[in-house]
Amino acid sequence: MTPHMLTRSLDRSATIFLAVVAACGILIPLSNLLLPAGSFLQVPTYLVALWGKYVCYAILALSIDLIWGYCGILSLGHGAFFALGGYAMGMYLMRQIGTRGVYGNPVLPDFMVFLNYSKLPWTWYGFDMFWFAALMVLVVPGLLAFCFGWLAFRSRVTGVYLSIITQAMTYALLLAFFRNDFGFGGNNGLTDFKDILGFNVQAEGTRAALFALSCLALIAGFLICRAIVSSKLGKVLIAVRDAESRTRFLGYRVESYKLFVFTVSACMAGVAGALYVPQVGIINPSEFAPGNSIEAVIWVAVGGRGTLVGAALGAVVVNYAKTFFTSGVLAPYWLFMLGALFILVTLLLPKGIVGTFNAWWDSSKEKRAATMASAAAEDGVAEPKMAE
Amino acid sequence: MPAHLSARLCSLALSFFLIAFALPALAGPFEDAVAKFANDDYSDTDEAIGVVASSGNPLAFPIISALQDGRLMADPDSKKVYVTGTDGKSIDAVTGQPVATVPDSASAVRLNNRLRRSVDAAIGSLTLQSPDVGTRLQAAQSVFKSHEETALEAVDGALAKETNKSVKAALGDARAAILLFKPDATEVEKLEAVATLKARGDQEALALLTGMGDQPASVTKAAASAIGSIQNSLAIWSMVQNAWYGLSLGSVLLLAAIGLAITFGVMGVINMAHGEMVMIGAYTTFVVQEVIRTRYPGLFDYSLLIAVPLAFVVAGAIGVLIERSIIRFLYGRPLETLLATWGLSLVLQQAVRTMFGPTNREVGNPSWMSGAFELGQITITYNRLWILVFTLAVFAILLAMLRYTALGLEMRAVTQNRRMAASMGIATSRVDALTFGLGSGIAGIAGVALSQIDNVSPNLGQSYIIDSFMVVVFGGVGNLWGTLVGAFTLGIANKFLEPVAGAVLGKIAILVLIILFIQKRPRGLFALKGRAVEA
Numbered sequence: 001m002t003p004h005m006l007t008r009s010l011d012r013s014a015t016i017f018l019a020v021v022a023a024c025g026i027l028i029p030l031s032n033l034l035l036p037a038g039s040f041l042q043v044p045t046y047l048v049a050l051w052g053k054y055v056c057y058a059i060l061a062l063s064i065d066l067i068w069g070y071c072g073i074l075s076l077g078h079g080a081f082f083a084l085g086g087y088a089m090g091m092y093l094m095r096q097i098g099t100r101g102v103y104g105n106p107v108l109p110d111f112m113v114f115l116n117y118s119k120l121p122w123t124w125y126g127f128d129m130f131w132f133a134a135l136m137v138l139v140v141p142g143l144l145a146f147c148f149g150w151l152a153f154r155s156r157v158t159g160v161y162l163s164i165i166t167q168a169m170t171y172a173l174l175l176a177f178f179r180n181d182f183g184f185g186g187n188n189g190l191t192d193f194k195d196i197l198g199f200n201v202q203a204e205g206t207r208a209a210l211f212a213l214s215c216l217a218l219i220a221g222f223l224i225c226r227a228i229v230s231s232k233l234g235k236v237l238i239a240v241r242d243a244e245s246r247t248r249f250l251g252y253r254v255e256s257y258k259l260f261v262f263t264v265s266a267c268m269a270g271v272a273g274a275l276y277v278p279q280v281g282i283i284n285p286s287e288f289a290p291g292n293s294i295e296a297v298i299w300v301a302v303g304g305r306g307t308l309v310g311a312a313l314g315a316v317v318v319n320y321a322k323t324f325f326t327s328g329v330l331a332p333y334w335l336f337m338l339g340a341l342f343i344l345v346t347l348l349l350p351k352g353i354v355g356t357f358n359a360w361w362d363s364s365k366e367k368r369a370a371t372m373a374s375a376a377a378e379d380g381v382a383e384p385k386m387a388e
Numbered sequence: 389m390p391a392h393l394s395a396r397l398c399s400l401a402l403s404f405f406l407i408a409f410a411l412p413a414l415a416g417p418f419e420d421a422v423a424k425f426a427n428d429d430y431s432d433t434d435e436a437i438g439v440v441a442s443s444g445n446p447l448a449f450p451i452i453s454a455l456q457d458g459r460l461m462a463d464p465d466s467k468k469v470y471v472t473g474t475d476g477k478s479i480d481a482v483t484g485q486p487v488a489t490v491p492d493s494a495s496a497v498r499l500n501n502r503l504r505r506s507v508d509a510a511i512g513s514l515t516l517q518s519p520d521v522g523t524r525l526q527a528a529q530s531v532f533k534s535h536e537e538t539a540l541e542a543v544d545g546a547l548a549k550e551t552n553k554s555v556k557a558a559l560g561d562a563r564a565a566i567l568l569f570k571p572d573a574t575e576v577e578k579l580e581a582v583a584t585l586k587a588r589g590d591q592e593a594l595a596l597l598t599g600m601g602d603q604p605a606s607v608t609k610a611a612a613s614a615i616g617s618i619q620n621s622l623a624i625w626s627m628v629q630n631a632w633y634g635l636s637l638g639s640v641l642l643l644a645a646i647g648l649a650i651t652f653g654v655m656g657v658i659n660m661a662h663g664e665m666v667m668i669g670a671y672t673t674f675v676v677q678e679v680i681r682t683r684y685p686g687l688f689d690y691s692l693l694i695a696v697p698l699a700f701v702v703a704g705a706i707g708v709l710i711e712r713s714i715i716r717f718l719y720g721r722p723l724e725t726l727l728a729t730w731g732l733s734l735v736l737q738q739a740v741r742t743m744f745g746p747t748n749r750e751v752g753n754p755s756w757m758s759g760a761f762e763l764g765q766i767t768i769t770y771n772r773l774w775i776l777v778f779t780l781a782v783f784a785i786l787l788a789m790l791r792y793t794a795l796g797l798e799m800r801a802v803t804q805n806r807r808m809a810a811s812m813g814i815a816t817s818r819v820d821a822l823t824f825g826l827g828s829g830i831a832g833i834a835g836v837a838l839s840q841i842d843n844v845s846p847n848l849g850q851s852y853i854i855d856s857f858m859v860v861v862f863g864g865v866g867n868l869w870g871t872l873v874g875a876f877t878l879g880i881a882n883k884f885l886e887p888v889a890g891a892v893l894g895k896i897a898i899l900v901l902i903i904l905f906i907q908k909r910p911r912g913l914f915a916l917k918g919r920a921v922e923a
Contacts, residue, residue, distance in 0.1 A: 074726070076726075151903075151904070155906075155908065157910045160722045161906065163723065163726060165902070165906055168858060168902065168903055169899075169903060172899040172900060175896050179893070290854065332742065335735070335737065336734075336735055336738050338731070339731040339732060340731065340735065342727050342734070343714060346724040346727050347728065
């Protein structure tokens with residue numbers, strides 16, 4: 001990525017967004033660690049973990065916006081990639097427990113001892129090393145997305161058909177991971193983590209570091225997405241979104257473009273999941289539930305699809321609202337609100353918050369320019385000719 | 389297991405518990421009669437013989453024949469009675485459970501000449517020659533199970549007089565079972581017995597043949613081939629059973645998917661709230677039954693007949709309302725429709741949860757839908773059978789409606805070419821609303837049927853939505869026949885995979901197969917061709 005490309009790809013909202021995320025990533029951990037507990041400006045640890053969760057959701061939303069907003073692929077199974085990344089990280093964390101588990105087995109995690117495993121399944125090999133787990137966080141979701149996308153895009157499965165089979169994919173994984181003999185902890189999932197890279201996952205310092213890291217990942221993910229969508233490749237993606245057949249007739253290999261962006265997006269979702277797991281302390285098969293993936297899509301819709309900033313914003317806003325409403329007396333009404341959000345956003349706010357705001361800003365700017373121009377014309381100054 | 393069934397089982401278990409612990413005197417007449425043997429009183433014994441012999445209990449025959457041979461041991465202290473077999477092993481006469489040793493205080497139940505005659509009569513005629521066909525059949529089956537050789541004479545006598553076909557067959561089987569285990573039966577008799585058992589061909593015959601012990605070589609050989617052929621026929625029956633389960637599952641899938649085939653297939657609208665229409669139908673059934681229970685209990689058997697049209701109207705009306713208020717603004721934007729209807733499904737679920745509570749509600753089976761009957765070696769429950777019939781009826785009516793009514797004609801016209809249809813004067817927006825209402829209404833009546841076999845809870849619809857979409861996508865959009873074939877193919881494939889791979893793995897395999905199938909035929913089994921494809 002050249003510096004020129006970077007500057008070109010950053011507009012006003014992107015700059016503000018990056019500044020806000022960077023500021024949060026630095027200030028929140030600092031305030032949590034340095035200020036005395038109970039002080040007015042100190043951010044309590046539970047809030048750090050909570051907002052860390054939102055940041056991970058924001059990365060997931062970015063990955064969905066990349067394919068849905070810019071390439072028209074509505075995946076209803078992105079939660080699967082998120083969960084797979086989470087499981088890869090969870091497996092590393094499980095193996096770090098070592099002899100501190102309830103059964104004290106140095107190699108086998110507790111649930112395997114409980115289920116009478118005699119040796120470690122091959123799927124768990126290598127997960128005692130962080131670099132390997134970190135690689136798998138990218139490789140496993142990426143590979144699944146590549147294979148799935150290769151089959152689907154090559155045979156031109158598009159639109160709602162693709163949505164439905166991605167949903168079937170995550171549903172199949174949900175069923176598989178719920179099985180005890182599948183070897184990934186069954187319905188209890190993976191939990192009771194102790195260490196990450198030698199640091200206690202419960203410690204305030206680790207939590208603050210994970211939060212800062214999540215913000216960093218969000219910034220990196222955002223820059224990657226920006227670079228993709230503002231490059232020539234990005235223009236082709238938008239062409240595919242708006243007129244797939246026409247793009248194909250122009251000689252572009254549509255399926256290759258789609259496959260590339262789908263795989264990148266899945267890797268991003270995997271990273272989001274991997275950062276999510278140590279912060280919430282558990283990963284279980286319910287993360288694969290089709291409902292979760294659809295909910296992630298609505299974050300993007302609320303924030304504004306095809307804006308990237310909006311996706312991240314939508315994820316934070318909707319999840320903040322969810323936390324706020326489900327913890328109070330309004331809890332029974334949360335699903336009404338979420339459902340209404342789905343309906344109202346698609347009906348009344350199809351561009352989302354950021355898209356609507358941008359449209360309003362642009363039109364008001366035009367209006368200002370127009371009034372200034374007409375004022376100038378009345379003053380008798382010749383209007384500059386518009387270049388075609 | 390449906391909630392009402394488990395509730396019934398619970399109450400059944402509870403009543404057993406009460407009987408067993410609180411009121412021993414309430415035990416059945418058979419148990420009372422057996423206890424009388426321990427009284428060592430001739431007239432009591434006589435009475436007991438009569439009751440036991442006519443009880444139809446499978447232990448009746450061993451008890452009476454043991455009495456005849458002086459092998460019926462009674463303990464006057466505990467009033468317990470034991471049957472000691474010819475091989476010296478003993479069982480409890482009431483429960484049939486083997487007992488290690490008979491207490492020393494027990495002695496053989498004594499007989500006098502009068503009683504001996506009544507024992508003979510009991511064995512010979514009271515059961516096997518009873519005027520009641522059911523009793524004779526039970527007696528013959530009891531002899532078949534016990535295959536005591538002492539009964540051979542009585543069986544032969546009964547066989548000579550028997551006119552009822554099924555009793556005769558049962559007697560023949562009983563005779564064969566006795567001969568097979570009779571040490572001094574001739575080889576020819578034993579070979580005949582093996583052939584008879586082979587013809588019977590069920591699990592019990594298989595058990596007798598595999599457990600028959602030492603036999604002449606020719607008999608062993610014949611038995612081995614009989615075992616092979618019985619196993620083959622059992623394998624075929626289990627395939628028939630799987631096929632039936634598959635048809636049954638297929639009918640459920642078809643019922644859930646058929647409304648979707650209209651909204652998604654014909655209109656191209658992704659209705660993620662389709663499952664909630666099914667749920668609404670199920671709750672309509674619940675409300676109807678609730679009203680009937682409290683006001684008109686006599687009408688309970690007609691509750692489903694009332695619920696079907698009502699569910700159609702309720703779900704259909706809600707469908708029209710949804711189409712007018714949400715969907716019509718989203719035509720041509722299928723992905724947005726998907727999200728909006730998903731949101732709608734959350735709202736509907738939560739609304740039902742608020743109104744009826746989050747737990748399962750009880751919906752009962754009317755009498756004509758409960759129970760089961762045997763067909764060959766498989767059991768068919770009436771509710772599954774009725775659902776299959778009902779599904780096919782709904783399918784046929786829908787097909788006829790699309791083919792022969794004015795609305796059907798208009799619907800097909802709008803599907804094939806919306807603009808042209810509009811130019812011909814068809815009010816396309818009215819047709820859209822009615823089509824969506826029709827699809828929702830059919831989902832509603834699917835809910836009535838599904839309330840009979842599934843839990844009626846706010847999550848009822850969610851469990852069907854992915855499966856229904858799979859059926860429609862697999863069968864091909866815009867073609868009801870595709871939906872029919874798709875539903876039954878998936879149902880049967882699922883049930884045949886289940887015994888091999890297990891229920892969950894089978895389901896995963898089906899999903900993976902569909903995902904792969906879509907790659908091969910992106911528009912399903914029966915795809916529309918021509919211009920409609922790009923629309």
